[in-house]
Amino acid sequence: MKIIVNAKPHEVAATDLQSALQELGFAGSSVATALNGSFVSRSQRAEVPLAEGDRLEVLAPMQGG
Amino acid sequence: MHFYGTEIKSRLLLGTAQYPSPAILAEAVQASGTEIITVSLRRETADGSGAGFWGSLQDTGCRILPNTAGCHTVQEAVTTARMARELFGTPWIKLEVIGHSDTLQPDVFGLVEAARILSGEGFQVFPYTTDDLVVGEKLLDAGCEVLMPWGAPIGSGQGLRNPDALRAMRAHFPEVPLIVDAGIGRPSDAAQAMELGMDAVLLNTAVAKAGDPAGMARAMAQAVEAGRLGYKADPMERRDMAVPSTPVLGMAEFA
Numbered sequence: 001m002k003i004i005v006n007a008k009p010h011e012v013a014a015t016d017l018q019s020a021l022q023e024l025g026f027a028g029s030s031v032a033t034a035l036n037g038s039f040v041s042r043s044q045r046a047e048v049p050l051a052e053g054d055r056l057e058v059l060a061p062m063q064g065g
Numbered sequence: 066m067h068f069y070g071t072e073i074k075s076r077l078l079l080g081t082a083q084y085p086s087p088a089i090l091a092e093a094v095q096a097s098g099t100e101i102i103t104v105s106l107r108r109e110t111a112d113g114s115g116a117g118f119w120g121s122l123q124d125t126g127c128r129i130l131p132n133t134a135g136c137h138t139v140q141e142a143v144t145t146a147r148m149a150r151e152l153f154g155t156p157w158i159k160l161e162v163i164g165h166s167d168t169l170q171p172d173v174f175g176l177v178e179a180a181r182i183l184s185g186e187g188f189q190v191f192p193y194t195t196d197d198l199v200v201g202e203k204l205l206d207a208g209c210e211v212l213m214p215w216g217a218p219i220g221s222g223q224g225l226r227n228p229d230a231l232r233a234m235r236a237h238f239p240e241v242p243l244i245v246d247a248g249i250g251r252p253s254d255a256a257q258a259m260e261l262g263m264d265a266v267l268l269n270t271a272v273a274k275a276g277d278p279a280g281m282a283r284a285m286a287q288a289v290e291a292g293r294l295g296y297k298a299d300p301m302e303r304r305d306m307a308v309p310s311t312p313v314l315g316m317a318e319f320a
Contacts, residue, residue: 006108030116031109032148037140039147057108059148060115061122063090064105064132065080065219065269 003054018045021058031058066264068211068242069157069189071128075100076259077289078130078244079282080269087121089278094125097282102127103159103267105134106149130191132159137172139179146183158183159213159246161193169219169247173200177207184208193246196230198237205241212241213267216258217248220270224254228261235262252281252288259292260300 002011005024014020017040021027033040034057040048050056066073079099084090094102104122109115122129131149136142139162146158162179164172171194180190184207192204196214204212214234217223225231226248234243245258246267255266266289275281 026109029109030119030152032106032152034144034148037144039144039151041147041151059106059145059152060109061119061152062105062107062115063080063082063084063118064103064134065082 001050001052003050003052003056005056006058012050015050016046017048017050017056020050020056021045024058026058029060031060033058066242068191073100073128073265075286076265076293077255077286078103078246078265078267079272080267081122082269083273084278087118090273091121091125092279093272093282094127096279096286097272098286100127101130103130103132103269104153105132106145106152128157129153129155130157130159131155132193133161133179134159135163136161137163137166139175139182142175142179143182146179146188147186150188156187156189157191158188159191159193171195171215173197176200177203180204180209181207191244196227196234198233201234201238201241205238210241211244212238213244213246215247216245216254217250219247221248222250222271222274223248224250225257225261228257231258231261231263249285252284255285256288256292256295259289260295262296265289 002009012020012023014023036055075098077097077099078101079097080103081090131153133142133145136145142162160180162172162175164170176192180192183190190209191211191213192209193213194200201212216225242264244265244267245263249255249268250271258266272278272281
């Protein structure tokens with residue numbers, strides 16, 4: 001199915017958030033996630049199903065003021 | 066000085082953005098003597114570039130104050146704060162809800178609302194706010210125990226645009242830690258903020274965009290220290306007219 005990851009369309013086979021992150025190559029990274037504008041904690045990821053057109057944000061530590 | 070029960074010795078907080086290189090950032094952090102650095106969250110790439118930066122931050126030994134920079138709505142700021150708490154493992158959040166893209170002025174209405182939500186979830190909120198006393202009161206009522214009034218617009222380096230308002234904040238909130246956040250351009254600006262009785266100064270661009278960031282970080286640290294000592298030493302009152310400092314008594318007559 002097609003989902004939007006960090007504003008770019010991606011085709012994923014995974015049907016839950018945890019598997020999708022692995023498929024997208026974020027498995028080893030220190031990231032935080034939000035699905036359709038809502039925070040999804042690390043411990044919830046495996047139980048959160050994905051649907052066509054979902055908007056996923058994958059954020060990491062960056063420089064800031 | 067305590068922020069949410071945590072004792073902090075350095076009164077200079079430093080941002081980590083816009084440095085010429087990671088090595089220069091690390092030098093500046095070291096030279097500043099800061100104990101608290103601010104960071105943000107941005108979209109990760111699959112190569113894990115964020116993880117490398119996170120590692121270098123941990124090497125500094127500083128406490129991390131994540132921000133919600135760039136958020137324009139309560140929902141964006143709250144979601145970003147929740148993500149930051151998980152990512153950085155801290156309840157501290159520098160809460161920014163931006164109301165205007167040109168001035169980066171805080172949307173104080175959204176700020177108070179977001180502060181109330183996050184305080185209710187156990188966050189320890191450092192709100193980036195204006196120097197408005199009523200807004201300050203509402204932020205305290207929402208659960209904030211620290212206030213961060215602006216000195217001037219973010220990144221402008223204009224110094225303190227309204228010292229009288231900051232002085233009024235000090236008088237009105239004698240027990241609340243006040244951190245001037247944004248607008249500091251030069252060491253004299255930082256010293257002025259501290260002379261007004263502010264508890265600390267948070268700055269970024271003034272150091273990152275200096276020709277010698279580590280040198281400027283050192284200068285800022287000394288300015289903050291000097292301003293604080295000056296405030297504690299109770300400066301003299303200004304006078305309208307000259308008053309000789311050398312005794313007149315015993316003056317010779319040559320005419």
